[in-house]
Amino acid sequence: MANQIKKFNSKERTTIECIQSPDEMQNHSKTLRAAGETVALVPTMGYFHEGHLSLMHKGRAQCSRVAVSIFVNPTQFGPNEDFKTYPRDLTRDLNLAREAGVDIVFTPRAEDMYPAGFQTEISLQRLPKHLCGLSRPTHFAGVATVVTKLLNIVQPHCAIFGRKDYQQLTVIRQMVSDLNMDVTIIDAPTVREADGLAMSSRNTGLSAGQRHSALCLYQALLHARNMASGGVSDSGEIIAAAREIITAAPETEIDYIAVVDPQTLDDMSQLVGPARMALAVQVGGVRLIDNMLLTP
Amino acid sequence: MANQIKKFNSKERTTIECIQSPDEMQNHSKTLRAAGETVALVPTMGYFHEGHLSLMHKGRAQCSRVAVSIFVNPTQFGPNEDFKTYPRDLTRDLNLAREAGVDIVFTPRAEDMYPAGFQTEISLQRLPKHLCGLSRPTHFAGVATVVTKLLNIVQPHCAIFGRKDYQQLTVIRQMVSDLNMDVTIIDAPTVREADGLAMSSRNTGLSAGQRHSALCLYQALLHARNMASGGVSDSGEIIAAAREIITAAPETEIDYIAVVDPQTLDDMSQLVGPARMALAVQVGGVRLIDNMLLTP
Numbered sequence: 348m349a350n351q352i353k354k355f356n357s358k359e360r361t362t363i364e365c366i367q368s369p370d371e372m373q374n375h376s377k378t379l380r381a382a383g384e385t386v387a388l389v390p391t392m393g394y395f396h397e398g399h400l401s402l403m404h405k406g407r408a409q410c411s412r413v414a415v416s417i418f419v420n421p422t423q424f425g426p427n428e429d430f431k432t433y434p435r436d437l438t439r440d441l442n443l444a445r446e447a448g449v450d451i452v453f454t455p456r457a458e459d460m461y462p463a464g465f466q467t468e469i470s471l472q473r474l475p476k477h478l479c480g481l482s483r484p485t486h487f488a489g490v491a492t493v494v495t496k497l498l499n500i501v502q503p504h505c506a507i508f509g510r511k512d513y514q515q516l517t518v519i520r521q522m523v524s525d526l527n528m529d530v531t532i533i534d535a536p537t538v539r540e541a542d543g544l545a546m547s548s549r550n551t552g553l554s555a556g557q558r559h560s561a562l563c564l565y566q567a568l569l570h571a572r573n574m575a576s577g578g579v580s581d582s583g584e585i586i587a588a589a590r591e592i593i594t595a596a597p598e599t600e601i602d603y604i605a606v607v608d609p610q611t612l613d614d615m616s617q618l619v620g621p622a623r624m625a626l627a628v629q630v631g632g633v634r635l636i637d638n639m640l641l642t643p
Numbered sequence: 644m645a646n647q648i649k650k651f652n653s654k655e656r657t658t659i660e661c662i663q664s665p666d667e668m669q670n671h672s673k674t675l676r677a678a679g680e681t682v683a684l685v686p687t688m689g690y691f692h693e694g695h696l697s698l699m700h701k702g703r704a705q706c707s708r709v710a711v712s713i714f715v716n717p718t719q720f721g722p723n724e725d726f727k728t729y730p731r732d733l734t735r736d737l738n739l740a741r742e743a744g745v746d747i748v749f750t751p752r753a754e755d756m757y758p759a760g761f762q763t764e765i766s767l768q769r770l771p772k773h774l775c776g777l778s779r780p781t782h783f784a785g786v787a788t789v790v791t792k793l794l795n796i797v798q799p800h801c802a803i804f805g806r807k808d809y810q811q812l813t814v815i816r817q818m819v820s821d822l823n824m825d826v827t828i829i830d831a832p833t834v835r836e837a838d839g840l841a842m843s844s845r846n847t848g849l850s851a852g853q854r855h856s857a858l859c860l861y862q863a864l865l866h867a868r869n870m871a872s873g874g875v876s877d878s879g880e881i882i883a884a885a886r887e888i889i890t891a892a893p894e895t896e897i898d899y900i901a902v903v904d905p906q907t908l909d910d911m912s913q914l915v916g917p918a919r920m921a922l923a924v925q926v927g928g929v930r931l932i933d934n935m936l937l938t939p
Contacts, residue, residue, distance in 0.1 A: 369823055373823065373825060377825070464817070464907075465821050466767045466768035466769050466770065466817065466821065467765060467766070467767050467768075467787075467817065467818050467821035467822055468765070468766055468767075468768070469763060469764070469765050469822075470763070470764055470766065471762050471763050471764075472762035472763075472764070473762050474762065491763075492822075495822055496821075496822055496823050499822055499823040499824050499825060500823045502825065521760070521762065521763065522763050525761050525762065525763035525792075526763055526765075526788075526791055526792055526795055527665055527669065527792050527795040527796045528795050529669060529673070529795060529798065611760075
């Protein structure tokens with residue numbers, strides 16, 4: 348197994364360490380912990396935007412050391428999904444991480460994460476049978492398994508996940524609780540472009556026209572939030588209005604629009620309490636997701 | 644959640660702690676680790692015999708503290724199996740553990756291990772599709788999940804498993820490796836009665852006649868070992884001889900007899916190297932397993 352540590356100079360921090368080997372990463376983290384340091388982990392697939400940087404800053408505020416993992420995890424992509432075309436730029440990412448005050452960047456290789464003979468999977472019974480899980484049936488088992496591996500390798504005190512991937516956040520919280528993992532899961536708000544589009548590495552795949560069209564996700568969510576706070580309690584009515592906004596935008600194809608219980612992700616037909624509205628829309632060939640809290 | 648710690652006096656150790664709450668157990672173990680202690684875990688379903696005690700002694704030799712968990716895990720029993728009748732005697736177990744020099748006995752309640760909403764499962768793709776997994780299709784997912792929970796709760800440096808449950812041992816080793824769990828898995832040899840019957844809590848369910856009949860498992864394995872070391876390399880021939888020995892014993896019903904690769908558990912038709920012979924036999928209504936190394 349490669350045992351490769353590169354050191355990069357930085358103005359902000361003395362060094363940033365780039366570790367490729369899982370064993371090396373685990374030993375490094377154990378050394379830090381034994382020395383009394385606290386470790387925050389930000390698991391990512393790289394191609395950083397301000398959303399990622401906000402997670403790193405949150406880690407910085409929580410712990411004395413921040414580790415960021417960059418791993419485009421093959422097992423969470425379906426056979427017809429964008430694993431091969433998912434954007435990657437490690438050099439740029441390392442610079443951005445260094446500027447954000449990150450101490451360690453962990454960049455494991457797929458062959459070290461999934462060596463010959465690998466055969467273990469973590470799956471959840473109910474949470475993945477909603478929202479994105481309906482069109483991506485193997486996605487959350489891939490996420491749960493790789494996050495468990497990353498947590499066991501990096502052994503952080505806390506791990507930070509963005510609220511944009513809301514279903515992922517609920518899956519990870521449930522898994523951590525169910526398996527008694529000794530880590531605090533911290534969520535962070537969705538970071539948006541000036542016009543409201545949720546930041547995503549996949550946004551770079553949008554043409555100028557599609558980028559304009561993609562704003563409909565945010566507009567639909569805002570409209571829904573206003574309807575809910577204005578007294579509309581029928582989810583069907585709220586979803587229909589959102590559907591109309593998205594359908595009116597060019598090059599959109601709705602995967603789902605749902606109003607769900609924030610913990611169980613079960614559909615809520617009536618807004619009897621706070622709910623999470625979530626949606627997935629293909630814009631051009633790019634699949635975008637977003638979500639928002641609806642408060643009656 | 645109950646936070647119940649009982650202290651028992653002992654001649655051998657000052658105290659033995661009995662902890663019921665998973666949170667309490669996790670905190671206790673973290674305190675021990677922070678104080679520089681090393682922790683060995685012996686996961687059990689209780690009703691101790693000398694096999695269990697040998698695992699505790701092995702833990703004692705490895706680490707400064709030994710924790711034993713006693714949990715008859717409902718999720719590893721099939722619907723028609725012996726969960727309800729599995730023998731239990733906590734008072735006796737606590738005394739035996741104390742005499743064996745155990746420091747902590749962890750006795751979680753099923754409702755704390757599997758609270759409302761629990762939905763996470765760890766499964767392996769290939770190893771469970773052999774031997775016991777064929778007639779107990781949900782068993783090893785139950786084992787893998789509960790062992791992960793116990794490891795995350797107790798956070799031991801090492802965990803000790805008996806070689807009698809050979810398939811369980813291979814499943815746990817594979818899972819620990821696949822998920823990068825930071826624990827050393829140590830195996831310990833099968834402890835046998837004077838006549839060779841592998842010790843098992845289930846042996847107490849045998850009548851006197853069945854107890855005599857049960858010896859056929861060991862006799863079949865011994866015969867197979869002799870055939871292998873004597874130059875017989877055809878597994879079919881070895882299995883047929885074992886089958887004859889077992890069938891000749893009264894009240895026996897064979898679940899399986901197999902000669903397998905020690906790592907993958909794939910059938911080995913020819914003894915081209917060391918192999919593991921494993922068998923499961925119902926004696927009366929009691930399902931017994933045993934295994935042995937065959938060296939050509």
